[in-house]
Amino acid sequence: MSEPVQRVLGPVALDYTVHAGSVTGAFLEALLDKRLVGRRCPSCAKVFLPPRGACPTCAVPMPEAVEVGQRGVVTTFSVIRIPFDGQVLTPPYAAAHIVLDGADTPLLHIVGECDVDTVRMGMRVEAVWADPIEPTLASVRYFRPTGEPDVAWDAFKEHLG
Amino acid sequence: MARDADFVARFHLAYTYKRSTGPVIGRFLTSLREGRLEGVRTASGEVLVPARAYDPRDGRATTDAWVDVGPEGTITTWTWIDAPAAGAPLDAPFAWALVRLDGADTPMLHAVRGPRAAIATGARVRAVFADHREGGIRDLSCFEVIP
Numbered sequence: 199m200s201e202p203v204q205r206v207l208g209p210v211a212l213d214y215t216v217h218a219g220s221v222t223g224a225f226l227e228a229l230l231d232k233r234l235v236g237r238r239c240p241s242c243a244k245v246f247l248p249p250r251g252a253c254p255t256c257a258v259p260m261p262e263a264v265e266v267g268q269r270g271v272v273t274t275f276s277v278i279r280i281p282f283d284g285q286v287l288t289p290p291y292a293a294a295h296i297v298l299d300g301a302d303t304p305l306l307h308i309v310g311e312c313d314v315d316t317v318r319m320g321m322r323v324e325a326v327w328a329d330p331i332e333p334t335l336a337s338v339r340y341f342r343p344t345g346e347p348d349v350a351w352d353a354f355k356e357h358l359g
Numbered sequence: 360m361a362r363d364a365d366f367v368a369r370f371h372l373a374y375t376y377k378r379s380t381g382p383v384i385g386r387f388l389t390s391l392r393e394g395r396l397e398g399v400r401t402a403s404g405e406v407l408v409p410a411r412a413y414d415p416r417d418g419r420a421t422t423d424a425w426v427d428v429g430p431e432g433t434i435t436t437w438t439w440i441d442a443p444a445a446g447a448p449l450d451a452p453f454a455w456a457l458v459r460l461d462g463a464d465t466p467m468l469h470a471v472r473g474p475r476a477a478i479a480t481g482a483r484v485r486a487v488f489a490d491h492r493e494g495g496i497r498d499l500s501c502f503e504v505i506p
């Protein structure tokens with residue numbers, strides 16, 4: 199105890215309750231039918247998945263629901279190789295931005311059923327559903343490679359940011 | 360129709376940070392572990408409590424002159440907490456307060472034990488140290504109002 203103090207634990211924690219609301223509620227409702235439903239902006243026509251109630255670019259409500267595909271493209275990814283507190287999966291695993299067919303925004307999810315070293319930008323993937331289905335995004339267990347040819351950079355580069 | 364009333368979830372978001380103190384805050388916490396309150400003198404002569412490596416007024420490095428302060432001080436401002444949240448320094452209702460320790464020029468944020476009626480700007484308080492101290496800010500349990 200005579201050593202000078204050099205480190206302190208600084209835990210932070212928040213307990214809170216989330217109410218899905220009508221937009222995310224409709225998204226979760228559709229998951230129960232194994233459907234992925236986003237919203238289309240009436241101004242810029244972009245389809246947001248996960249959906250939002252209003253377009254963050256155009257600042258207008260997005261009442262139109264649009265079902266998107268169960269397949270999509272990995273636009274960017276990160277391989278998690280280190281453990282951390284509260285980690286659900288066992289490293290190494292790949293977290294990826296996936297733009298589903300018909301959507302314009304990335305969905306953050308896991309790429310599974312493949313070696314993490316084979317995950318790449320442009321890779322085609324498809325949803326693998328959990329059993330049973332619950333109204334959470336974890337009902338998509340992960341996305342797995344479809345084996346289709348990779349998507350060319352030019353076809354998805356606008357969806358990176 | 361969305362059954363949005365069905366979709367309610369409880370979340371627990373937590374991070375188990377471990378921070379490096381650096382030499383200045385490290386010394387401040389080492390002193391706390393010994394049951395002492397120390398401040399550091401700035402180049403312009405003020406005493407900062409808690410101690411800092413740089414003077415927030417002019418950005419200059421603080422000196423290596425350490426000054427004993429407290430254990431008594433004065434509340435400069437405060438807010439009453441009727442329902443302490445999980446992890447709060449005290450279980451019973453208390454005040455978050457800025458306390459300027461005797462000998463210091465800056466106030467420090469900490470908890471002041473009630474009763475509510477005793478809490479006031481200008482009230483005199485005294486440091487209450489934890490029995491078991493580990494080198495963290497909670498080595499100082501709270502302040503109590505001097506009757």
Ligand SMILES: [Zn+2]
Binds near residue numbers: 241243
């Ligand atoms: Zn828009």
